[in-house]
Every structure is written in C-alpha cells, then in structure tokens.
Amino acid sequence: MSKDEEIIALFFSRAEEAIAHAQEAYGALCQSVIQRILPDQRDVEECVNDTYLRVWNAIPPERPGSLRAYMARIARNLALDRYSYNSAARRSTALTEAFGELEPWLPAYVGDPVSAAENQHLQQVLNAFLRAQSSEARRFFLRRYWYGENSREIAESCQVSEAKVRTTLFRTRERLRGTLEKEGFQYE
Amino acid sequence: MNSVLFQLLMRAVDDDLLEEVQRPAKKVRLWPRLVGIAGLAAACILIVISLYGWPHTEENPFPIKSPPATDEASEAAFAEIQRLGYTLPVPGGARDVSYALVDGGFDDMPMAEVTYKSGGRVYSCRALKAQQAADISGLDQEWTQSLDWKAGTLQMQLRQSDTDAWVGWYAPDAGIQWCLRGGEDGLSLLHTAQELLDTLGYGVAVAPEQAEDILYNAFELNGLTVGETEFVLDGVRYAYRMAQTWAVDQDFADISGLDGSFQHELEGEIAWCPARLYYDDGGAGKAVWFDVVPGLLYSLSMDRDASEEALLEMANQLFAPAQGDVG
Numbered sequence: 001m002s003k004d005e006e007i008i009a010l011f012f013s014r015a016e017e018a019i020a021h022a023q024e025a026y027g028a029l030c031q032s033v034i035q036r037i038l039p040d041q042r043d044v045e046e047c048v049n050d051t052y053l054r055v056w057n058a059i060p061p062e063r064p065g066s067l068r069a070y071m072a073r074i075a076r077n078l079a080l081d082r083y084s085y086n087s088a089a090r091r092s093t094a095l096t097e098a099f100g101e102l103e104p105w106l107p108a109y110v111g112d113p114v115s116a117a118e119n120q121h122l123q124q125v126l127n128a129f130l131r132a133q134s135s136e137a138r139r140f141f142l143r144r145y146w147y148g149e150n151s152r153e154i155a156e157s158c159q160v161s162e163a164k165v166r167t168t169l170f171r172t173r174e175r176l177r178g179t180l181e182k183e184g185f186q187y188e
Numbered sequence: 189m190n191s192v193l194f195q196l197l198m199r200a201v202d203d204d205l206l207e208e209v210q211r212p213a214k215k216v217r218l219w220p221r222l223v224g225i226a227g228l229a230a231a232c233i234l235i236v237i238s239l240y241g242w243p244h245t246e247e248n249p250f251p252i253k254s255p256p257a258t259d260e261a262s263e264a265a266f267a268e269i270q271r272l273g274y275t276l277p278v279p280g281g282a283r284d285v286s287y288a289l290v291d292g293g294f295d296d297m298p299m300a301e302v303t304y305k306s307g308g309r310v311y312s313c314r315a316l317k318a319q320q321a322a323d324i325s326g327l328d329q330e331w332t333q334s335l336d337w338k339a340g341t342l343q344m345q346l347r348q349s350d351t352d353a354w355v356g357w358y359a360p361d362a363g364i365q366w367c368l369r370g371g372e373d374g375l376s377l378l379h380t381a382q383e384l385l386d387t388l389g390y391g392v393a394v395a396p397e398q399a400e401d402i403l404y405n406a407f408e409l410n411g412l413t414v415g416e417t418e419f420v421l422d423g424v425r426y427a428y429r430m431a432q433t434w435a436v437d438q439d440f441a442d443i444s445g446l447d448g449s450f451q452h453e454l455e456g457e458i459a460w461c462p463a464r465l466y467y468d469d470g471g472a473g474k475a476v477w478f479d480v481v482p483g484l485l486y487s488l489s490m491d492r493d494a495s496e497e498a499l500l501e502m503a504n505q506l507f508a509p510a511q512g513d514v515g
Contacts, residue, residue: 069207076206080198099194104308106193123200130205134401142209146201163375164418167403170376177307181281187308 004067011059019052026068030075036094036148037079047082051075076147095148102145105173107185125183129176140165141172262286274300274315274364277387279380282306290314299324306380311370313384318365321345321358325367333374335406337413337432339392342385346406348374355381359390378406394428394506395419412485414443425491428506433485438462440478444487454496458503461486467494475499479509 001009003025010018027048034047054074064070083093107122130138139158143149144165151169155162181187265287269276278285282304289298299316316324321336321343333348345356353374356367368381382404385392392415393404399419406415412431419426431443440462450466450473457463458477467473473494476487488503 064207066207066211068212069210072210073203073206080195084195095198096189096194099197100189102197103190103193106190106197106308119196119200122196126197126200127202127205130201135208138205139209142201142205146198146206147209161407163405163407164403166373166375167379167405170373170379171403174307178281187283 004064007067008059008063011056012063019056022052022055022067022071026071029068030071033072033075033147034079037076037083039091039093043082044079047075047079050078054078072147093148094150095146098145098148098150102173105177107180108187121183122180122185125180125185126176129179133172133175136160137168137172140168144169259286262288265289269300272298272300273317275388276300276302276313276315277384278302278304278313279306279383279387282311309371311368311380313369314367316365317363318358319363321356322365323347323356323367324365325354325356325369327352327354327369335408335413337406337415339415340390342390342392344392344406346374346378353377357381357385357390375405378404393417393419394508395426396421396502396505399426401425409443409445410441412441412443424493426502427487427489429485429487429489431485433483436480436483440476441485442474442476442487443485444474444476444489446472446474446487446489452496456496456500458486458500458507459509461507463503465496465499467496467499470494473499475503477503477507482509 007018007021007025010021030048030051031044034044034051038044038047051071051074055071058074062070130142133141136158140154143154143157144151149157151162151165155165158165177187262285268289269287276287283306285302285304288301288303290301291298297317299314301312301314303310303312305311314324314326316322318324323345325347327347329347329349329352331347331349333346335344335346337344339357341359341361343358343360345354345358347354347356352369353371354367354369355374355377356365358365366384368377368384370377370380382392393402394417395402396419399421401418401420403418404416405418406413408414409431412433414429414431416427416429419428427444429443429445433441435441442464446466451468452466454465455463456465458475459479461477461479463475463477465473465475470492471494472489472491474487474489476485478485486503486507488499488506490498490502
C-alpha cells in the first residue's frame, strides 16, 4: 500500500491522525501553492488549515488517485476564493504576475460582467485546447499560469531546461491565441 | 490586470487537468539542465549548422509578398522598400502593420522597417543592405547575453539585457542584415524570428520532414555556443546539437547534455567523422561525433527506442557536412 493509500485509508476510517499525516506529506506543497496566490501570511495559514478541513470533509466519499495532486488543487481553489473575497486588499502575487504574462494572448473582455454564454464558451474552448496539447506542454502551461510557478521552478520539478520551459510556454501561448481567434473571440 | 478575465480564466480549467499537472511527471529524466544563455560576454563563437539552401532567383531572392500596409505613408514606404529590393516578412495574423524607411546612420543607406502587433506584443523588424553582419537594432545597451553563431548560410545574433532583446541574421548571399525586436525575452524572440526565417526561405531548424514540435534554440554550454533543434518523430523526442570548437582532441567533447551511464557504449563513424554511441536497450541514447576539418561538434539524443541502428540512421539523415559532401 502506498503512502497516499495509507493516508486515504485513515480518512476513510475517520481517524484524526489522517490530517497529521496529510500535513506531514503535503503541507509544504499546499503552503507553496497558496503563497503564490495570497500575499498575506495569515491568510496563507488559514487557507492551509481550510485545505485540511476540506479534505477531511471530502474523503470519504471521494477517493483521489493522487492525494498530492488532489490537495494541491483544493489548496489552489480555496486560495483563489479567498483572493476574490479579500478584493480590497488585492496585491500582486506570483499568480497575478504570471497572468500578466499571459494576458496579451487573451481576448479583450472590456465589458463587465461577461455573459454566461460567453463564459461557458471560453471554458469549453480552453479545456478542449488544453486537452489537445502534449502532456508536457499542458503541465508547463497550467503550472505557470494557473498555479503561478515560474519557469525555473517548473524546470526543476520537471527536470528539463528552463529554456525549454520558456520556449514551450511561448509556443503554447501562441497556439492558444490562434485557437481563440479561430473560435471567434475578439482581440483588441 | 483585467480582474474579470483573471477570475474567469482561473476557474475555467477542469479539475482533472489541474490535478494532472501536480502529479509527479512520469517522464524519466533525460535532458539534464542546460547551462543557460546568461553570462556570456564577448566571446563570440561561430557554429556552422548544416547548410540549407534558400531559393535563388536572379530577380528577387524572396518570392514572398509582404502584406498590404495600413496607411498612405506606410503604403508609400512599402513601395519604396520593394523598389530598393528589401523583403520584410510579417507573420500571418499580424495587425497594425506599418512600414517606414529610416536613417540608421549607415552611409546614407536607408534602412527598411516594419512594425506590427502580434500576440499582444509590438514587434519591429528591420533590414539593411550591408557588406557584413552589423547591429542595426538601434539599441545601445549593456547586453547581459550575447550569442553569435551560424545557421546554414546565415550569421545569427542574439542580444539580451534586462529590458530589451533582439535577434539578427545576416545573409551574405543577399547582402542584407535583418533585426527583429519585440519584448524582453531573447529566446521567445528567436522562435518568432524562426517563423520569419521560414518565410524568407531560410530553414535554420534541422529536422526530418515529418517531425513535429520543432523548436530551435541557441545557448551556451561549457563555454561553447550550441545550436539545437528539438523535434518529435513517431513519439520519440530528439535533440540535434552543433557547436564550433577550436579543440582537435580525439577525445572530443560531448555536447549532448545527456549524462550518466548506458548499457552500451560503442565507437563508430557517422559519414567520415569519428563517433561514439551510447544507449540503453529500448531506452534513451545518444550519438556524439566530431567533424574535425570545420571544427564542429555534433550530438543527437533520443529519449526512447534507442539502438545502434536507430541512432546511426537518424544521425546520418540529419548530418549535412558544413563543407558539403566529400568524396
């Protein structure tokens, strides 16, 4: 039984030590994910704790294939919720800086709010685009622009050159723009 | 930052995709981290990458038509640029295209320039008739990265500082220096330039016809300027590298960047060049060889399905001697 399976089994048996094991295994990961989205350290700590609570409430019934990936995704989404909630205190973070890099390749949404239909269309096109990319390109792209990791961090964790990450990101941005234009999204 | 778009995009991606990218990568480490292109100072080392011909015609070596200009002054400049024999390629989908003739201070020789927007970025591409490679960027900076190399018949240049970058190429046959500016990332700019070079009929990337995901890079590795083409063919990722060296040792340098031990280590030849082959059965492998007369080091790496036959077949397919076919 793998470490993940052991921890998940503890969650299923409702043993509170499951949280301690999850914290030991993936606490640092969750913290680093959240830190790229939230600038305030108190928010980060609260959000990390919220992540454990959310995982505790979700398992069971859910049984994630990778606890690491599952917790990273939950931590990210909770941090994003808190970032939105604390709109008055918004400051630049690694994720917003990464988004700034991507923004020139995105369609020009000037009107607020975006219509639900347009929103849904963008979501469908984006996910179809991502699924059509190589797994490596998708990994680089999402870790850069949806998790806020920089190219050096991605290169280190994926064991490739930083030059390759930057090159692949550039090409994927170009392809994304081409896809969105073909799908009728308007650019300035 | 458009916060509406930010929130929309951040919540648009499916959960399974967000989780997938946080799982440990299945890929075995194959390409050790390259030495970055930072920190290279004055030493400009020439690489001769395999020769690729470009279409020669007596009238106009560049049959590609540039797209129409966007205003009257620009249209007049475009006509004059054509009359002077310049071709300034613009990528498909470019917007706000504008042509001009500018005084670059080069012996009254007018310099052609086109500016355009692409991918949300403003680019400027210049061309100047010149006897030799020159810096026509108009930027006077302390460059933190400075690479010069040859790709086919072209003399390539890449300069980067903290705030600017440009990529240039000089075509001795045409006697024209081009320079592309836009953004601050030299490597991204090199890939944009690659598209323009393709339009002009110069192929700098060396890959089989059916190859996909072709990426052309230049970087500094252990004091050598390395030109690299990465590509995928039949699911196998290859990296083909070349670098000029002044060393003549029989024990020539390995520029593959693929370290570690292999099940098989063989000596052989690729064309007339001494070669060393390394591979694991069905796994990763590399061939390194040295063309001593022009002083060119080569390597070919593949991330799987390696064998002596596979390495030799691809190496012989890609290797185009700088001095042409001999014997």
